Amino acid sequence: MIFNSILLERAYLQTRKSVPPNFGAKMKLRRRNALDKAYRLLQANPFIHYENGKMLLLSESKTKTGEAKFYETRSDECRLIEPGGFLCHAFWEGFPCWHRAAFEIVENYFEIIEESNLKNAAQTVSAVNSSVAVVNSKTARQPPV
Numbered sequence: 001m002i003f004n005s006i007l008l009e010r011a012y013l014q015t016r017k018s019v020p021p022n023f024g025a026k027m028k029l030r031r032r033n034a035l036d037k038a039y040r041l042l043q044a045n046p047f048i049h050y051e052n053g054k055m056l057l058l059s060e061s062k063t064k065t066g067e068a069k070f071y072e073t074r075s076d077e078c079r080l081i082e083p084g085g086f087l088c089h090a091f092w093e094g095f096p097c098w099h100r101a102a103f104e105i106v107e108n109y110f111e112i113i114e115e116s117n118l119k120n121a122a123q124t125v126s127a128v129n130s131s132v133a134v135v136n137s138k139t140a141r142q143p144p145v
């Protein structure tokens with residue numbers, strides 16, 4: 001997946017602003033580090049696949065035997081699915097991980113795109129309406145035949 005870099009940065013900054021209210025200083029720092037890593041890796045355009053609130057992503061780390069690691073992450077869980085099927089270590093311990101940080105950034109990215117599409121649609125409608133108004137006023141000024 002190729003991201004628009006401007007929108008991706010906006011999504012990253014927006015995600016950084018939302019901190020769970022129960023987070024203390026150490027958790028905030030861990031979250032910040034997870035988000036920074038996620039943002040860096042999303043910019044580098046790794047393999048991700050997002051569908052219906054689930055995201056599959058390729059980790060930059062490998063297994064001891066050199067195999068690629070795929071994580072499946074969603075809002076309430078993060079799991080190493082290949083190889084294995086174990087919960088993500090950080091998630092298991094209750095810490096922010098970069099997988100879920102990436103998931104949050106990508107969800108915000110899609111929200112931003114959706115909002116900008118709605119704005120564009122609204123502008124199109126008002127442009128059409130104003131041109132109709134111009135046509136009507138020209139028609140109104142024409143002398144009666």
Ligand SMILES: [Zn+2]
Binds near residue numbers: 098099
């Ligand atoms: Zn994780």
